Amino acid sequence: MTFDYDLFVIGGGSGGVRAARVAAAEGAKVALAEDRRLGGTCVIRGCVPKKLMVFASGYRETFEDARIYGWDVTDGSFDWARFSTRLNAELDRLEGVYRELLEASDVEIFALRARLAAPHTITLSDSTTKTAKHILIATGGHPIRPDIAGAELGIVSDDIFHMPELPKHLLIVGGGYIACEFACIMNGLGVEVTQFYRGAQILRGFDDEARSLVGEMMQEKGIHLHLDTNIVSIAPATHTASGTDTATNAVAGALTGAPVDEIMPAQKPDARKGGPVRVKATNGTEAVYNAVLFATGRTPDTRNLGLEEVGVPIGRRGEIIVDDYSQTALPSIYAIGDVTNRVQLTPVAIREGMAFVDTVFKGNPTRVDHEMIPSAVFTRPELGTIGMTEEQAREQEPVEIYCTSFRPMQTAFAGRPDRVLMKLVVSKQRRTVLGCHIVAPEAGEMIQLAGIAVKLGATKEQFDQTVAVHPTMSEELVTLKTPMRGA
Numbered sequence: 235m236t237f238d239y240d241l242f243v244i245g246g247g248s249g250g251v252r253a254a255r256v257a258a259a260e261g262a263k264v265a266l267a268e269d270r271r272l273g274g275t276c277v278i279r280g281c282v283p284k285k286l287m288v289f290a291s292g293y294r295e296t297f298e299d300a301r302i303y304g305w306d307v308t309d310g311s312f313d314w315a316r317f318s319t320r321l322n323a324e325l326d327r328l329e330g331v332y333r334e335l336l337e338a339s340d341v342e343i344f345a346l347r348a349r350l351a352a353p354h355t356i357t358l359s360d361s362t363t364k365t366a367k368h369i370l371i372a373t374g375g376h377p378i379r380p381d382i383a384g385a386e387l388g389i390v391s392d393d394i395f396h397m398p399e400l401p402k403h404l405l406i407v408g409g410g411y412i413a414c415e416f417a418c419i420m421n422g423l424g425v426e427v428t429q430f431y432r433g434a435q436i437l438r439g440f441d442d443e444a445r446s447l448v449g450e451m452m453q454e455k456g457i458h459l460h461l462d463t464n465i466v467s468i469a470p471a472t473h474t475a476s477g478t479d480t481a482t483n484a485v486a487g488a489l490t491g492a493p494v495d496e497i498m499p500a501q502k503p504d505a506r507k508g509g510p511v512r513v514k515a516t517n518g519t520e521a522v523y524n525a526v527l528f529a530t531g532r533t534p535d536t537r538n539l540g541l542e543e544v545g546v547p548i549g550r551r552g553e554i555i556v557d558d559y560s561q562t563a564l565p566s567i568y569a570i571g572d573v574t575n576r577v578q579l580t581p582v583a584i585r586e587g588m589a590f591v592d593t594v595f596k597g598n599p600t601r602v603d604h605e606m607i608p609s610a611v612f613t614r615p616e617l618g619t620i621g622m623t624e625e626q627a628r629e630q631e632p633v634e635i636y637c638t639s640f641r642p643m644q645t646a647f648a649g650r651p652d653r654v655l656m657k658l659v660v661s662k663q664r665r666t667v668l669g670c671h672i673v674a675p676e677a678g679e680m681i682q683l684a685g686i687a688v689k690l691g692a693t694k695e696q697f698d699q700t701v702a703v704h705p706t707m708s709e710e711l712v713t714l715k716t717p718m719r720g721a
């Protein structure tokens with residue numbers, strides 16, 4: 235049987251684009267369908283614009299500290315419109331780069347929605363049909379709202395980059411990566427931020443000591459973090475002639491400590507775009523915010539893909555079920571990235587895409603190693619992590635914990651109370667470093683490098699053989715002499 239293509243990729247995000255390009259470089263005839271912007275979540279509405287916002291949000295403290303360091307700096311203010319114009323121009327540029335890379339690889343691009351019609355057949359939204367020997371689904375995921383009254387009045391992370399203006403007072407619901415990162419970004423940009431997290435400590439799944447320090451630092455920087463608190467309902471804030479919500483004035487002021495008139499500009503509620511809303515919380519309080527951001531998780535994009543009809547099994551969380559080689563139950567159909575809900579990280583999706591090409595087009599069956607993946611949460615300070623948390627390691631075997639927390643030189647000089655944490659979780663018998671957890675400015679950069687040693691199975695003594703780079707924060711990782719505790 236002859237096919238139109240050797241490979242048809244559905245989804246033009248990081249994973250899909252990489253797989254398409256690398257397969258085409260192997261001589262495969264490749265097409266890719268993407269009905270939104272090329273680049274996907276990471277480039278268009280995730281990692282990249284988020285990181286640029288992280289940079290933007292850091293300048294306020296830099297300016298403040300610069301004065302203490304002897305610079306004549308006058309107080310400035312942040313211009314969201316100026317920043318977002320530049321941000322959008324940068325995203326346009328990056329999208330263009332993605333397009334050029336695909337075109338240069340002779341990948342045919344369809345700016346259309348694709349749907350499976352049969353194991354080798356795809357129907358596009360212009361009603362044309364294409365056949366392919368292999369189909370790769372790389373459709374990613376999307377943010378979800380909780381199932382509560384008025385949820386449609388909140389925004390999700392996709393909407394953040396399109397806000398016409400920054401809200402004066404933002405409520406963030408959730409305690410994961412996205413919630414904590416945007417709490418810090420918005421706080422840095424001068425927005426009053428309240429965060430509700432339903433559990434006892436934010437960043438569930440990360441090392442307890444590390445996440446506690448991040449939570450403490452976030453509060454120290456002025457984020458109103460309410461633990462064991464969730465949202466019950468949202469409703470549009472009702473306006474009086476003076477533009478304030480009389481029913482909730484007292485409570486809003488009480489909850490945030492901010493004058494209510496400052497919280498309530500005369501805006502009209504605007505579903506999905508934010509707008510003043512009244513929020514009831516599980517702690518019995520009720521308050522008004524200019525916008526509510528739901529950062530309550532993401533779900534795989536498996537809707538309207540024809541998966542059920544063709545017979546591709548979907549798991550309980552809506553994910554496409556694949557084996558170690560990213561192959562579904564139908565031999566011609568593979569899936570990579572967030573749509574498979576394995577590890578929702580861009581570099582993992584890219585690796586899965588490369589492994590797919592190795593397996594299918596290079597005759598070299600390759601599994602993706604999902605163990606010991608370093609990652610970073612871009613809070614202020616950042617949290618970088620690899621391997622086991624202290625809690626996980628204790629369950630597995632006797633451990634020694636090497637840990638130090640201190641005020642780093644740069645911000646201590648400026649009189650800030652900021653603290654950092656450097657922590658190694660070590661196997662007592664084998665001496666292997668089982669986990670490394672860093673809370674510090676640039677912890678993302680640090681963990682990338684420390685992660686190589688941990689991934690290679692370095693022992694604590696091998697860490698110690700490395701001479702410290704002085705004066706740095708991360709030198710502590712090679713100078714921790716005495717275990718703080720063991721078990």
Ligand code: NDP
Binds near residue numbers: 437
């Ligand atoms: P997460 O799964 O990390 O966090 C979701 C948060 O929402 C959790 O705190 C969860 O609470 C809470 N939650 C879930 N449902 C509800 C509900 N009904 N009511 C209240 N709270 C709720 O998801 P994110 O959306 O933050 O991020 C998705 C993924 O994207 C991450 O897991 C990560 O893999 C990736 N990502 C990575 C980044 C990076 O590498 N820096 C940055 C951003 C995203 P609970 O803990 O109790 O379940």
